[in-house]
Amino acid sequence: MSSQPFKMPPLEWVRAFEAAARCGSFTAAAAETGLTQSAISQRIGHLERLLGTKLFYRGARSIELTVEGEAWLPHVRAAFGNLRQSSEALFGPTRGQMIFSASQSMINLWLLPRLKRLQYIAGGRLSMQSLVLGSHDAPTDDVIGIRYGAGDWPHVFKTQLFKEQIAPLASPALAENGGHWLEWPRIACAGPRPNWTDWSRRFGTPTTPVPNVRFDTFQSALGAAKAGAGVVLGSLPLCADDIAGGRLIRLGEDIFEHHESYWAIAGLDAITRSQWDELIKVLVDN
Numbered sequence: 001m002s003s004q005p006f007k008m009p010p011l012e013w014v015r016a017f018e019a020a021a022r023c024g025s026f027t028a029a030a031a032e033t034g035l036t037q038s039a040i041s042q043r044i045g046h047l048e049r050l051l052g053t054k055l056f057y058r059g060a061r062s063i064e065l066t067v068e069g070e071a072w073l074p075h076v077r078a079a080f081g082n083l084r085q086s087s088e089a090l091f092g093p094t095r096g097q098m099i100f101s102a103s104q105s106m107i108n109l110w111l112l113p114r115l116k117r118l119q120y121i122a123g124g125r126l127s128m129q130s131l132v133l134g135s136h137d138a139p140t141d142d143v144i145g146i147r148y149g150a151g152d153w154p155h156v157f158k159t160q161l162f163k164e165q166i167a168p169l170a171s172p173a174l175a176e177n178g179g180h181w182l183e184w185p186r187i188a189c190a191g192p193r194p195n196w197t198d199w200s201r202r203f204g205t206p207t208t209p210v211p212n213v214r215f216d217t218f219q220s221a222l223g224a225a226k227a228g229a230g231v232v233l234g235s236l237p238l239c240a241d242d243i244a245g246g247r248l249i250r251l252g253e254d255i256f257e258h259h260e261s262y263w264a265i266a267g268l269d270a271i272t273r274s275q276w277d278e279l280i281k282v283l284v285d286n
Contacts, residue, residue, distance in 0.1 A: 009050050016043035017055060018076050021065055085274050098122035098271065101129045102146035103191075105219040106262065109238045110146070110161070110283075117282045121275055142269040144279070148192045148262055155265040157276045161283055162237040164261035166194050168251040169234040169243070171226050181251040185230035186211040189221035194256050199233060203254050222248075 019029035020040060030037040048055050055069035100111060107128050119126050151160060174184060186196055188211035200207045213229060215221040225232040226247050242248040264283055
């Protein structure tokens with residue numbers, strides 16, 4: 001006895017199923033796909049009849065996946081993901097180069113140590129632009145920005161690079177002078193991170209001595225601290241190599257955990273989805 005070959009469902013029926021499952025209702029799926037609610041319902045009905053099983057339980061105001069629908073959904077999503085990635089790789093627009101926009105400190109302390117892997121993702125065509133001091137607006141869609149904030153940018157792609165942790169740091173040579181670090185010279189740095197006033201408010205420490213030297217970049221302040229000029233409030237993720245290498249030491253046990261941090265953000269004109277996925281593996285501090 002021969003069986004009938006399985007008939008593949010039309011892609012638009014499967015798309016309606018995936019959208020409804022993800023959005024939680026036929027109405028929301030219709031809004032996303034630009035179809036009417038009745039068209040979504042009709043396509044899913046056709047799909048169920050073709051497959052010979054119900055995919056949704058339908059309530060008065062809600063839908064719920066059946067056991068069969070739940071079992072099939074991951075495979076549908078994986079298939080759509082593969083289709084999107086292969087289409088993007090084969091037919092997507094060719095990007096002339098991958099452009100980063102970041103502060104000079106982030107370029108030197110975070111991007112350059114990862115330069116070889118970044119070049120591989122970019123196909124060897126990479127450009128890095130230093131962010132002008134005081135210019136913290138989100139970049140245009142054709143640039144990958146490294147920005148400090150709470151993550152409330154409107155970009156399609158955005159990922160936090162690390163959780164910001166601030167602590168006082170100094171050179172071992174300065175520590176050899178003795179005394180309590182709260183009495184040592186302080187180094188100030190312009191920028192969005194918590195400063196010495198914020199530190200004093202958080203931990204109840206004296207506001208003096210007032211910093212006797214100020215820098216407009218974190219990297220310069222860090223260099224002064226390594227030279228023994230004073231104590232700097234440093235980002236522990238950014239200073240991890242200097243601490244591990246013995247060029248800087250942490251002072252005390254207190255850590256200022258800040259709600260803002262560095263994020264990578266980009267639009268569709270700057271990078272493809274597959275490139276972004278690879279980029280985040282390189283940039284995020286796991």
